[in-house]
Amino acid sequence: MAETVSAPIPRDFDRAKRLQGELVKAYLQSLSDPAARGSRRIGYAFVMANPIEILSAFDILPLYPEITSLNISYRGGAPPLIALAEEEGYSTDACGYVKMGIAAAMDNVQTILGPIPKPDVLLLSYSGCQIYIHWWEQLHYRTGAPIFVLDIPYLRDFDGNIPKHDIEYVAAQLWEFVEKLEALTGRRFDEGNFKETVRRSGEAWGLWRRCLEMGKRRPTPFDAYFESIYYMAPITFARGSEECIAFYRVLLDELQRRTEAGVGPTAEERYRLVFEGVPNYPFFKRFWGLFREHNARGVASTYPKVAGMVDTGSFRLDPIRPMESLAEYMIHAYCNWNMPMRTHLIERYVREYAADGVVIHSIKSCRSFSMGQGDIREYLAKECDIPTLLIESDHVDPRYFSEAQMRNRVDAFFETLSVRGRS
């Protein structure tokens, strides 16, 4: 049952979130305002496994339809876009990101963020989802923008080792992509600058990792699921820039100050949870509230790692071997991981972050993320005796969120945790 409603985090300890808001605003403005964008081309890319450093080398501004969609949904603007796509014939069962992305790319369509600029280049780098391939093909048919497909092999080895030939296979495709972009833009690839971008990316990844590992503190100074969803934005769209590094320095400093001052996202830390799955964006704050009311804090989570598996030792961007290290980063995309690796990562988080339980939020839209979550729940609950809750809604489509049903499950989960603590 709900007991405490947490006070907001004091302003002085929430600077990183405001800075994140400013960076997102500037980023969205650079996309929508022709003056801010200048002569830069727009390259559509996916969040997971994208070589943003190569796009930057050609001064191509990355646009992530997943990010614009979640921003639109967070602001309550998803239903008209979803309706428009469904009127076009897209199934109610099709992914919400896809429907919103298709609708936003239609002629003369306004969104809550304004018109979304059309792509000059479509980079398809994500192999975790078949539907995404068809999404990009649709955009290619509708806009005429050239489509570049990078084939990323699945991670088949249960220990996470990548065969050498897989790295060479992806790296060779990245070099080919460079050649294509040279032809498209008429610019020469500046390898020196590119290596410097890769180095800056690596530095930002290192800082982000240190921030995430602050979740091991007791109490954790931040919510490693709900707050990380804000904090993961710069590593996603501003990777390789000085601004990105500066952001994670501010965040790390803030988390250290929070630790010293005993400030956190809830009045106290009663429960420590590991979260798996994409959040609910249209009701994000209410969704978070279901857990905050119980003074529960996320200490580790998988979703903020969709931009990169930063805390698993899976990759390390290296300017000495930039393409190979980018290939390793891309192959180690979360949804490219096999199920045993995903399952054991969650189990490991529970141990290393001293969590009381796991919450899995399954979304109707995403088969590649949600597939296997029932098995993950069973493994954790039955084999590891870890209390695990599976709840269901969607990440962007508000029609799938039923607060009464979800509250019932969440409240019952906390009742179970409180009884375990007693015994």
Added chain:
Amino acid sequence: MSTSGPLFAGIDAGSTYTKAALVDGQGQLVATSIDMTGVNILAAAKKVYADLLAKACVGEGDVAFAVGTGYGRYKITFGKAQVTEIACHAKGAHFLFPQTRTVLDMGGQDTKAIRIDGRGDVVDFCMNDKCAAGTGRFIEGAARAIGLSLAEVGDISLRSSQPVKISSTCAVFAEMETQEQLAWGNRLEDILYGVHAAIASRAIGLVRRVGIEPEVTFTGGVSLNRGMKRCLEEQLGIRLNADPLTMFCGALGAAQFSLEKMTASAVT
């Protein structure tokens, strides 16, 4: 009935029925009451609570603590605390059948599988997703299509000798499918058996997810349905605990929580 000493109440505001139970200071059942929930949850809860007190020949002042449960638990303003019906069904099943380790609660709009420990506390649970297939609504739809009451369909299904296969995908489609089967000339009892078997298969999927550990107690409004109980027992291959009080398990558990909370606050 009259009693002495403080009493402890539980009110379960379910989607279809509101149930209430009263226990004494030793946790022994004193009275139960039930009525349709309707559109006004608080009014239904007040009425059922008043009936409960009348049956026990006591006044509100005799009740030391009341806990609300069910979907409408936050609307029960006269309750002093709220507990989810998941924990309450576990506690109630443990009260009625102390060897219970697995609870299957089948209500009007949801079905829950709950694994519990020897004290009646929840260890793990699973619920149906946002879909009425596998719940009481599914039987209700089929019964309505035939023009029978909920109480009748279970008993009729027991006479089946050549069960008809009914799809378990959707409660709304089940209504249509029932009418179709009738039009094709299939016998009523065989169609109704198919309806019950379809729900049982969905519910058993949930129970398997939490793990089946005997004894299994069948709770909620549908536990009164003998046809449903038989289908579940046939498919699970084990006997289920169920009796006229198992439909009150949510309220019974809430009453036990009232007693526990009062005892805990007296200690602290």
